[in-house]
Amino acid sequence: MKHTLALLVVNQPGVMARIAGLYSRRGYNINSIAVGETEDPKVSRITLVVEAEAAHELEQITKQLYKLVDVIKISDITLDDSVERELALIKVKSSSANRSEILQIVDIFRAKIVDVSRSAVIIEVTGTQDKVEAIIALLKPFGLVEIARTGKVALVRSAVRA
Amino acid sequence: MKLTGAQILVECLKEEGVEVLFGYPGGKVLSIYDALYQDDFSHIINRHEQGAVHAADGYARATGRPGVCLATSGPGATNLVTGLATAYMDSVPVIAFTGQVPTTLLGRDTFQEADITGITMPITKHNYLVRDVADLPRVIKEAFHIATTGRPGPVLIDLPSDISDGKTRFRYPEKVSLPGYKPTYNGNFKQIKAMASALRKAEKPVLYVGGGTTISGAEQELLELAEKTQIPVVTTLMGMAAFPSSHRLALGMLGMHGTVAANYAVTECDLLVAIGARFDDRVTGKVETFAPQAKIVQIDIDPAEIGKNVPVDIPIVGDIKKVLTDLLPLVTPGDTGAWLAKTGAWKEKYALSYERNEKYIAPQEVLEILSELTKGEAIICTEVGQHQMWVAQYYQFTKARSFLTSGGLGTMGYGLPAAIGAQIGRPNQLVINVAGDGSLQMNIQELATIAAYRLPVKVILLNNSYLGMVRQWQEHFYAKRYAGTFLENPDFIKLAEAYGIKGFLLNEREKIKDVLAEALAVSGPVLVECRVNPEENVFPMVPPNGAINQMMGVMES
Ligand SMILES: Cc1ncc(C[n+]2csc(CCOP(=O)(O)OP(=O)(O)O)c2C)c(N)n1
Ligand SMILES: [Mg+2]
Numbered sequence: 001m002k003h004t005l006a007l008l009v010v011n012q013p014g015v016m017a018r019i020a021g022l023y024s025r026r027g028y029n030i031n032s033i034a035v036g037e038t039e040d041p042k043v044s045r046i047t048l049v050v051e052a053e054a055a056h057e058l059e060q061i062t063k064q065l066y067k068l069v070d071v072i073k074i075s076d077i078t079l080d081d082s083v084e085r086e087l088a089l090i091k092v093k094s095s096s097a098n099r100s101e102i103l104q105i106v107d108i109f110r111a112k113i114v115d116v117s118r119s120a121v122i123i124e125v126t127g128t129q130d131k132v133e134a135i136i137a138l139l140k141p142f143g144l145v146e147i148a149r150t151g152k153v154a155l156v157r158s159a160v161r162a
Numbered sequence: 163m164k165l166t167g168a169q170i171l172v173e174c175l176k177e178e179g180v181e182v183l184f185g186y187p188g189g190k191v192l193s194i195y196d197a198l199y200q201d202d203f204s205h206i207i208n209r210h211e212q213g214a215v216h217a218a219d220g221y222a223r224a225t226g227r228p229g230v231c232l233a234t235s236g237p238g239a240t241n242l243v244t245g246l247a248t249a250y251m252d253s254v255p256v257i258a259f260t261g262q263v264p265t266t267l268l269g270r271d272t273f274q275e276a277d278i279t280g281i282t283m284p285i286t287k288h289n290y291l292v293r294d295v296a297d298l299p300r301v302i303k304e305a306f307h308i309a310t311t312g313r314p315g316p317v318l319i320d321l322p323s324d325i326s327d328g329k330t331r332f333r334y335p336e337k338v339s340l341p342g343y344k345p346t347y348n349g350n351f352k353q354i355k356a357m358a359s360a361l362r363k364a365e366k367p368v369l370y371v372g373g374g375t376t377i378s379g380a381e382q383e384l385l386e387l388a389e390k391t392q393i394p395v396v397t398t399l400m401g402m403a404a405f406p407s408s409h410r411l412a413l414g415m416l417g418m419h420g421t422v423a424a425n426y427a428v429t430e431c432d433l434l435v436a437i438g439a440r441f442d443d444r445v446t447g448k449v450e451t452f453a454p455q456a457k458i459v460q461i462d463i464d465p466a467e468i469g470k471n472v473p474v475d476i477p478i479v480g481d482i483k484k485v486l487t488d489l490l491p492l493v494t495p496g497d498t499g500a501w502l503a504k505t506g507a508w509k510e511k512y513a514l515s516y517e518r519n520e521k522y523i524a525p526q527e528v529l530e531i532l533s534e535l536t537k538g539e540a541i542i543c544t545e546v547g548q549h550q551m552w553v554a555q556y557y558q559f560t561k562a563r564s565f566l567t568s569g570g571l572g573t574m575g576y577g578l579p580a581a582i583g584a585q586i587g588r589p590n591q592l593v594i595n596v597a598g599d600g601s602l603q604m605n606i607q608e609l610a611t612i613a614a615y616r617l618p619v620k621v622i623l624l625n626n627s628y629l630g631m632v633r634q635w636q637e638h639f640y641a642k643r644y645a646g647t648f649l650e651n652p653d654f655i656k657l658a659e660a661y662g663i664k665g666f667l668l669n670e671r672e673k674i675k676d677v678l679a680e681a682l683a684v685s686g687p688v689l690v691e692c693r694v695n696p697e698e699n700v701f702p703m704v705p706p707n708g709a710i711n712q713m714m715g716v717m718e719s
Contacts, residue, residue, distance in 0.1 A: 010342055014291075018283060025284050056469065063466035069288045069308060072342040 002031060003058055003078045004154055007046040010070040011037060018068050019046065028052070028061055032086075032151030043072065047153045049129075077156055084154040088132045089114070090123045093143035102142060109135045120145055164329040167295045167321065168197035171259065174302040175203065177334045180230050182206060182221070182586055184214040186241075188234020189274065190261025193326040206586065206615060209607035211238050213579040215245025216605070218256045220580030223566045224541055225587035226379065228255040228310050235261040236274030239320070240281065244573055246316045247285040251570025252400060253377060255314040257305050264324040265293055279320050287315030295328035300335050307338045312345030313464040314377060345463060349480030349488060356476050357435070357459050358492035364433035364457075366501045367393045370416065373400025373569065374438015374462060375482055381405070381562045383486035384437065390490065392498045394505045396424040398439050399554055403565040407538065407558040413505060414514070417445040418704045419551045422512035422716055425704070427505045428453050429711040436460040438482050441471040442570070443707075451709035461485050512702075514555050515717050522695035523671050525549060525624045529556040529596070531674050532622060535682060540592040541566065541584050545577040545601030548630040551700045553596050575604025578621065582608060585617045592620070592682070599625040599651050609661040612687045620682060621663075621689040623654060626696045634699050638714070639706075658689035669693040 009015050016035060023030050031049040038045045052058040058076070065071050094102055095118075102121060106113055111125035125135050129152055136147065165173065171194060175183065182204045187195045198205050208214040211233040218229030233242050239260040249256040263272040279291045288308050290301045298321075305317040361367060375384055381404050388395050388411050395405050396416040405412055414421035416428055428434060434456040439445070446452040449472060459476040460468050468477040478485055516526040529552050532540075538560040544550040544567045559565055566584055568576040581595040602623055612619050633647040655665035668677045668690055681688045701715025 014279065014283075017280070021283055056473075060466065060470060063468075067464070067466055069340060069343045 001052065003050050003052055003076055004082075004084065004152065005048040005050060005062070006075045006077050006154060006156075007048060007065070007071060008038070008073040009044050009046055010072065011042050011044040012070055015044070015070045016046075018070065019048075019065065022064055022068065023050075026061070026064060028057075032149075034151040034153045036153070047151065049152050075156075077154055080156045081158070082154045082156045084128055084152055085126055086129050086132050086150055086152045087124070087126045088136070088147060088149040090125065090136060090139055090147050091120055091145040092123065092139045093119060093145060094121045095119065098142060102139070105135065105138050111135060163331075165332045166193065166197070167298050167326040167328050167330075168193040170295070170298050170330070170332050171302070171321070171326070172197045172201050172203055173332055174299060174334060175230065178228075178302075178306050180228070183230050183232055184208055184217040184221070184583065185232030186211045186214055186234070186238060188238045188261060190235035190263065190323045191232060191238075191326070193323065194232065194259070194261070194321070206582070206611065208579065208582070209610050210605060211241035212245050212575065213582070213605050213608045213611060215242045215256065215258060216248065216576050216579035217583035217586070218258070219245060219249045219254050220543060220566050220583030221587040222249075222254050222256055222583070223580070224563055224584035226563060227587070228257055228306060229583060230257045230259070232259045233261070234274070235263055235278075236276045239278040240276050242318075243281060243285065244571075246282055246318065248568050248571045248573045248576060249316040250285045250287065252373060252568065253314050254316065255309040256316040257309050258316060258318045260318060260320050261326070262291070262320045262322040265322045266324065268322065278318065282318050285316070286318050289318040289320070291320045292322065292325045295325050295330045298325065298330075299332060303335045304338050304340060307340070308343060312343075346465070346479045347463070347481040347484055349461065349478040349485035351488065353476055353478045354485060354488050355492060357478060358489060360433055360457060360459060360476060361391055361393070361435070361493055361496065364496065365498070366431045367391070367433040367435065367496070367498065368427050368431040369393050369395045370398075370428065370434055370436045370439050371395055371401040371404050372398040372437065372439025373404075375401055375404040376562055378438060378463070378482035379562070380483035380486055383483055383490065386490055387486055387493065391493050391496045392502060393496065394427055394502065396420070396428060398442070398445055398569070399567060400569040401439060402554055403559040403562055406560050408560075413509060415554050417710060418447065419555065419700050419702065420704075420710065421509070421514060421555075422702060422713060423505055423508035425710040425713065426508050429709070431456045433457050433459070436462070437486075438462060440467045443471075446471065447704045447710040448707050451711075511718055512716060513719050515719055516698070519695060522698075523668065523674065523692055525626070525692070525694040525698055526552050526556050527671070528622070528624065528668075528674055528678070528692050528694065529553055531678055532594070532596075533557045535675070535678055536592060536594070540564065540594050541588060543567065543577040543581040543584060543593065543595040545595070545597045545604075546572045546574045546631075547598040547601060548626070548634065548698070548700045549596055549598045549624040551631075552624075555700075574598075574601035578602065578605050578608045579611075581619045582611055582617060585619050586615075593618075594620045594622060597621055597623045598630060599623060599627060599649055599654070600629040602654075606657070609658065609663055609689075613662040617687060618685060619687050621687070622678075623689060623691045624694050625651065625654065625691050626694050626698065627651060628696055630698070631700070637697075637699070654689060654691045663687045663689055666690040667693075
């Protein structure tokens with residue numbers, strides 16, 4: 001099962017390497033990792049999406065992460081009421097013949113076309129990972145040239161900090 | 163007044179009460195060596211950086227205080243790697259300083275540049291690359307704090323040469339502020355009560371004691387607990403010296419080369435209390451058959467150790483000394499008479515034994531006699547192999563912090579430099595390195611360090627002309643195809659003497675006691691080469707991934 005972990009870490013060079021290294025070394029899989037500064041410039045927020053079969057496995061991952069001196073807090077927000085977003089840029093082959101068809105899809109997903117060239121368009125979409133996957137699937141028949149995804153970022157809805 | 167980074171380093175060492183530094187010089191630590199020289203700071207020059215880091219580790223294990231070492235950039239730094247990994251696996255507080263190319267040249271494959279913080283990330287508790295001399299006092303303060311608190315471990319500080327040369331006003335911080343580092347010391351009291359009640363109800367309980375007990379300094383509390391509750395004690399390799407080997411309740415080491423009594427007791431127990439022990443595969447054998455009927459209590463300061471390898475019924479995160487102190491008033495003498503009778507009978511029936519042989523000296527006998535002659539009071543270091551296991555089996559430990567051995571990593575070449583550190587940390591103690599012929603040659607250059615500083619370390623070499631432990635596996639699991647394990651060795655006595663160390667040859671069984679006694683009586687360093695039976699095996703033995711109660715080579719007495 002996929003879990004979303006929200007980490008607060010000390011904003012320090014090398015902290016991403018420590019986290020990524022720990023995962024590969026202990027044989028765990030990371031689906032995505034997104035990082036950025038928080039309201040406090042000394043602290044960064046990392047959103048990790050990880051694969052863990054048993055509860056025991058997730059517990060081990062969390063404890064191992066906590067052992068890193070730079071990790072301040074870890075919350076498993078998988079089941080929390082949270083807002084989750086991912087941004088993707090999708091470059092699709094396109095000619096004047098099929099552009100309107102692509103536009104329709106873009107409209108339905110409330111995405112945007114942010115660049116147009118003679119043979120391709122770049123589409124920007126924001127949403128849950130499911131939504132991003134869905135639009136990619138629909139655009140695939142036109143020919144995907146390149147995709148850039150940020151990985152998921154998330155915040156819990158309530159006023160408390162997770 | 164402003165100080166250079168190198169001077170600040172020396173000032174910080176003094177603030178931390180460091181009395182000695184183990185190291186090896188080079189281009190990127192010249193300023194640091196100069197500052198040490200100008201300050202007349204006590205410094206040991208090993209003959210290899212691996213020697214320096216193991217010596218710092220041995221110093222730490224023998225004294226309980228952090229060991230500190232220093233190496234230059236590039237090859238000096240990479241030579242520390244095995245020693246740091248050794249310290250990491252056995253939770254030893256070591257602080258390593260490395261020189262580095264100047265910050266302006268970082269990342270350009272500069273001469274003698276190695277990314278040592280990258281390399282050591284998985285084998286240190288934490289590490290730092292200092293980029294601003296103003297950060298140096300804080301970094302050193304944090305490093306000592308991290309290395310010595312919670313579950314101890316090595317910390318490395320990489321110092322670019324412009325940081326050592328850069329100047330700043332020096333002020334040593336009083337406190338550390340590490341929002342992500344808050345070890346738990348006090349055990350949850352509800353859990354401690356649950357443990358007390360489990361102890362009361364158990365009919366066949368066992369205390370399973372590991373190295374964490376020594377790190378926490380909880381030997382006395384452990385002894386009280388065992389005696390008050392009358393529960394038998396099994397120890398891991400790292401826990402051997404935490405409980406007196408000759409105690410009535412001691413069943414000896416458990417696991418792959420454990421005693422029959424210890425392994426049977428664990429297999430049959432209904433309550434297993436892990437005290438600073440981490441259910442290593444060398445202990446558990448096949449996990450599914452390990453303590454199959456037992457309720458499991460685990461006390462450990464590292465939450466990640468709890469339930470890592472084996473599911474736990476009553477987890478207690480905390481410092482062992484504190485937890486046992488809280489527990490002691492709650493426990494009552496248990497009714498373990500029948501159980502003690504049973505474990506006692508195993509202990510007697512399957513006492514460790516070996517065949518005495520007319521032709522060869524049995525290494526076990528050498529160690530039995532060594533144990534007698536030293537009354538179990540020496541600090542014993544070992545290398546890795548059969549000799550290490552025989553020490554664990556036959557030396558009758560009586561004192562905390564008296565057994566220095568690489569348990570987790572199993573590092574050949576550890577013992578000799580560790581003995582240097584131990585002897586410097588505890589100058590009035592008898593320090594002995596029990597070595598194998600293979601291992602001794604992995605850091606044999608440290609004989610020069612021993613001679614140069616006139617350290618009275620005693621090396622007892624059990625020479626079987628084999629990488630004996632590997633040969634034993636080849637004998638049993640590879641039809642005696644001894645690939646790469648026979649050693650054509652140098653003349654160890656001549657070698658010792660070339661270093662200025664007195665050598666003794668022991669090759670007659672009748673003379674074991676006399677030669678050992680004579681060698682131990684020498685005031686300086688000695689090397690005793692014991693020519694032992696080349697094909698002796700360490701028994702009992704649990705075959706790899708077997709159940710620990712199914713051992714090979716069991717003898718009944
Ligand atoms: C650095 C290192 N290399 C290889 C090994 C694998 N190994 C484990 S025991 C052993 C044999 C050690 O031989 P020796 O020191 O003569 O001790 P003996 O087993 O003969 O007592 C070897 C090669 C190791 N533990 N450490
Ligand atoms: Mg040997």
